[in-house]
Amino acid sequence: MKKIAVFPGSFDPITCGHASIIRRALPLFDKVIVAIGVNTLKSNYFDLETRINMIQAVFADTGKVSVQSYSGLTIDFCKQVNAGFILRGLRTSADFEFERSIGQINKQLQEDIETVFLLTQPEHTALNSSIVRDILRYKGDVRKFVPAAILPFLQ
Ligand code: ADP
Numbered sequence: 001m002k003k004i005a006v007f008p009g010s011f012d013p014i015t016c017g018h019a020s021i022i023r024r025a026l027p028l029f030d031k032v033i034v035a036i037g038v039n040t041l042k043s044n045y046f047d048l049e050t051r052i053n054m055i056q057a058v059f060a061d062t063g064k065v066s067v068q069s070y071s072g073l074t075i076d077f078c079k080q081v082n083a084g085f086i087l088r089g090l091r092t093s094a095d096f097e098f099e100r101s102i103g104q105i106n107k108q109l110q111e112d113i114e115t116v117f118l119l120t121q122p123e124h125t126a127l128n129s130s131i132v133r134d135i136l137r138y139k140g141d142v143r144k145f146v147p148a149a150i151l152p153f154l155q
Contacts, residue, residue, distance in 0.1 A: 002030040005085040005116065008037055008074045011051050012044045013154075015132055017124035019058055019147045021089040024118055026064050033081055034059075036069040045133045050153055057149040075110040086115045091125045 007022055011034065025032050034055050036048060046054070052067045059065035070077040074086060086106065088099050103115040127145055135142050136154065143151065 001084070002082075003028070003085065004031045004033065004081065004083040005029040005087040006033045006035045006074065006078050006081065006083045007087040008035045008070075008077075010039075010042070010044065010129065011036055011055060012129050013046055013051060013132060013146060013150055014055050014058060015124075015127050015129055015146055016144075017089065017091070017120055017127040018129075020121050020124055021087065021118050022059070022065060025087050025116075026062065028116070029085065029087075030064070032065050032087065033083060034065060034067045035074070035077055036067065037074070038069050038071045040071075045136070046153075054150040054153050057153070058147045060149070073109070075106050075113055078113050079110070084113060086113060088115060088117050089120050090117050091120045091128075
């Protein structure tokens with residue numbers, strides 16, 4: 001059976017932190033599906049299509065990454081796409097506590113799906129999409145924080 005991992009998030013926009021976790025996961029899985037969770041109550045900075053296009057541009061060099069959107073429970077999406085793994089990144093102890101409860105509950109809901117955690121690279125610990133959005137709002141320079149392939153989408 002193919003090893004398929006789902007990497008869920010809102011990716012508004014994808015950052016170097018997200019991209020690094022995905023790249024580092026490639027040797028571990030046959031396929032990584034970047035899954036953009038759609039929450040109709042949440043307003044986003046970039047629309048869904050742009051977020052999908054940005055992620056596809058970052059991983060245009062590999063056939064192992066695909067991008068899809070989903071709504072509802074992540075484990076239900078995993079079942080739909082035959083994924084046995086949920087991939088998550090850990091930045092801080094706060095991330096760990098948050099992820100621990102979601103991971104443990106997901107395990108109770110769906111025994112055969114494992115959550116796999118990769119520790120962030122130290123240089124990405126402070127990075128998140130919300131900081132990038134703040135910098136963009138005030139026309140700051142985000143080049144250190146996002147993959148170069150998404151820069152054309154920011155103009
Ligand atoms: P969003 O895309 O809305 O920021 P999350 O914060 O849930 O969504 O991020 C999706 C996944 O990416 C989570 O597993 C999160 O830990 C991971 N992640 C986010 N930022 C980083 C980062 N800077 N380094 C490593 N992993 C990260």
